[in-house]
Every structure is written in C-alpha cells, then in structure tokens.
Amino acid sequence: MEQTMVWMTLLGMGLVTYLPRLLPAWWLRGRELPPFLVAWLRYVPVAVLAALLLPSLLVQDGHLALQWNNLYLWAAVPAIFTAWKTKNMFLTVLVGMAVVALARLILGL
Amino acid sequence: MEDNTTFSTHLRALAPALPVVMGYLPIGFAYGVLAINAGLTPFETIAMSVVVYAGSAQLMAVSLFAAGVNPFSIVLTAFVVNLRHLLFSASLSPYLQHWQKSQVAAFCYELTDESFGVHSLRFERGAVDPAAALSINLTCQLAWVAGTALGALAGSLITDVKPFALDYALPAMFIALLVLQIRNKLHLVVAAAGGLLSLGLWLGHVTQWNVILAAILAATLGAGVETWNKRWSG
Numbered sequence: 001m002e003q004t005m006v007w008m009t010l011l012g013m014g015l016v017t018y019l020p021r022l023l024p025a026w027w028l029r030g031r032e033l034p035p036f037l038v039a040w041l042r043y044v045p046v047a048v049l050a051a052l053l054l055p056s057l058l059v060q061d062g063h064l065a066l067q068w069n070n071l072y073l074w075a076a077v078p079a080i081f082t083a084w085k086t087k088n089m090f091l092t093v094l095v096g097m098a099v100v101a102l103a104r105l106i107l108g109l
Numbered sequence: 110m111e112d113n114t115t116f117s118t119h120l121r122a123l124a125p126a127l128p129v130v131m132g133y134l135p136i137g138f139a140y141g142v143l144a145i146n147a148g149l150t151p152f153e154t155i156a157m158s159v160v161v162y163a164g165s166a167q168l169m170a171v172s173l174f175a176a177g178v179n180p181f182s183i184v185l186t187a188f189v190v191n192l193r194h195l196l197f198s199a200s201l202s203p204y205l206q207h208w209q210k211s212q213v214a215a216f217c218y219e220l221t222d223e224s225f226g227v228h229s230l231r232f233e234r235g236a237v238d239p240a241a242a243l244s245i246n247l248t249c250q251l252a253w254v255a256g257t258a259l260g261a262l263a264g265s266l267i268t269d270v271k272p273f274a275l276d277y278a279l280p281a282m283f284i285a286l287l288v289l290q291i292r293n294k295l296h297l298v299v300a301a302a303g304g305l306l307s308l309g310l311w312l313g314h315v316t317q318w319n320v321i322l323a324a325i326l327a328a329t330l331g332a333g334v335e336t337w338n339k340r341w342s343g
Binding site: 056072076 | 149156160166180184194203206217218274275276277287291304323
C-alpha cells in the first residue's frame with residue numbers, strides 16, 4: 001500500500017476510535033438521566049468485562065476449547081481465587097502469569 | 110510546592126496503572142513485531158499506537174494490511190471493533206461532571222478496555238480527581254507506545270512472546286477487574302449473562318458485535334431486575 005494511503009488509514013482509524021470514546025461522555029455528563037439509564041450504566045462495567053473475558057478464555061484458534069490443555073481456562077481458577085481473596089489486581093496478574101509460565105515449563109503445553 | 114504535588118500525583122498514578130503497564134508492554138511488543146512483518150515502517154507502526162491506541166483494532170488492522178485489504182474496509186472494521194467504547198464512555202460520564210472540557214477530551218482519547226476497568230473501579234470509590242485519572246491514562250499509553258517501539262525495533266527477530274506467559278497478562282487483568290467489580294448476586298448474574306451471551310454470539314458467528322450486544326443485554330437485565338426489586342420492596 002502506498003504511503004499516503006497508509007497515513008489516511010491511520011488517521012481514519014484514529015477518528016473512528018476517538019469519536020465513540022468521546023461523544024457519549026461529552027453529551028451525557030452533567031445531564032439529569034432517567035433512573036433506569038443510571039442503573040443501566042452502573043451494570044455496564046460488569047457486563048462488558050465479562051463479555052470480553054469469557055470468549056478470550058474459552059476460544060482458541062477459532063474454536064471452543066474446553067479440554068484440559070486449555071491453559072487460559074485453568075489458569076483462570078487460581079487467578080479468580082486470588083482476585084476474590086486479595087482484591088489485588090497486580091497480585092492476580094502475577095499469579096495468572098506464573099501459573100501459565102510454570103505449566104508451559106513443566107507440562108510443555 | 111506545586112511541582113511536588115503534581116509529582117506525587119503522577120507517582121500515585123503509577124500504582125493503579127502498573128498491572129495495565131505489565132499487560133501493555135508485551136502486547137504492544139507483539140503488535141509492533143506483527144506490524145513490521147505486515148510491511149509497515151517503524152514510524153507508521155509507532156504512529157498507529159499514538160494515533161489509534163486500541164489493541165484489538167490495531168492487531169486486526171495489521172492482519173488486514175498484510176492481506177492487502179483496502180483502506181476503507183480497514184477503517185470500517187476498526188469502527189465496528191471499537192464501538193464498545195461507546196459503553197465505556199457513557200458509563201463513566203456521570204463522574205466527569207465537574208471536569209473541564211479539555212480534560213474530558215484528553216481522558217476519552219486514552220479510554221481503553223483496560224483503563225476503563227481501572228477507572229470504573231476508582232471512580233466508584235470516589236477517586237474522581239482528573240489529574241490522577243489523566244496520569245494513569247498517560248502512563249498506560251506510554252507503556253503501549255514503548256512496547257510498540259521495542260517490537261518495531263525487534264522486527265522479525267522475535268516472534269514469540271509465550272515463554273514468560275506475557276500473553277496471559279491481559280486475560281489475568283480482565284479477571285481481576287471483573288472479580289473486583291462483583292459485589293453482590295445480581296452482579297454475578299449480570300457477569301454470567303454477559304460472558305455466556307458474548308460466547309454464544311461468537312459461536313453463532315457474530316464475531317464483531319458479540320461483545321457490545323452481550324454487554325447491552327446483560328446490563329439491561331441487571332438494571333431491569335434492580336428496578337423491579339426496588340418497585341416491590343419500596
């Protein structure tokens with residue numbers, strides 16, 4: 001692809017990424033919102049994080065992977081336990097990564 | 110004095126940003142390597158991390174660049190992939206009431222899946238100071254750009270980030286962010302609904318819209334049940 005086209009693509013991508021990030025906050029902040037919408041917005045974080053997470057753990061190479069060698073899935077168990085008990089994000093990330101690294105080293109997965 | 114205050118604000122911002130930094134360095138690195146291999150120059154590769162700053166859209170764009178897909182399709186794909194940011198932005202909007210417009214504009218520019226997770230937790234605890242929030246965002250994007258630059262420099266030399274489980278940093282962070290958000294049974298139900306709907310839609314080949322559709326439905330379920338309970342208990 002020619003250089004100008006690459007840069008136009010980059011700028012276009014920047015624009016279509018920035019606008020969805022900006023416009024709702026820009027329009028909604030400081031407005032009196034209906035109670036249902038306020039409640040709805042409070043459930044968005046839980047809903048969207050779960051919607052991002054579950055496929056990332058269960059889908060491998062384009063397929064549902066529930067078998068024992070899906071490390072992403074099994075490493076989630078100690079990670080969830082750590083997050084639940086310690087409420088510590090950094091520690092959770094470390095435990096998750098350590099389990100995956102060790103399993104790869106020892107089991108050769 | 111003022112410099113000291115600003116400095117300590119920045120320093121305190123490093124702690125909440127640290128897990129994000131740990132995730133962004135390796136993923137940014139992986140993106141950098143892939144972008145060079147797809148034929149982008151190091152400058153273009155790094156520029157995309159500065160201008161776009163959206164991991165999944167950038168990784169997708171790189172594979173489309175490599176496949177020679179036309180620019181319009183690449184931009185359209187980025188648009189669809191990034192529509193979920195509408196939800197992040199809307200969800201955080203009540204906390205930005207007293208911010209200046211320039212602060213909102215800067216904050217939203219660096220609103221990603223991960224920084225959203227961090228801010229939604231902090232804001233709910235009452236930590237709505239714009240300086241700290243902007244420092245967290247800046248730290249995260251710097252890590253993303255630094256990871257990208259390293260990847261772009263390494264180019265085709267390194268292609269595997271797996272030995273240190275660096276690829277698990279982001280999933281582990283999502284786990285932490287999600288678990289920290291769950292404080293009652295209804296949260297758990299909404300999380301289960303969001304996750305299963307997203308997975309179900311994905312398996313049904315709705316691979317671009319699954320996250321945003323699942324999140325909208327699950328949040329509606331949560332708000333519906335909460336409203337219903339209030340009506341009957343009040």
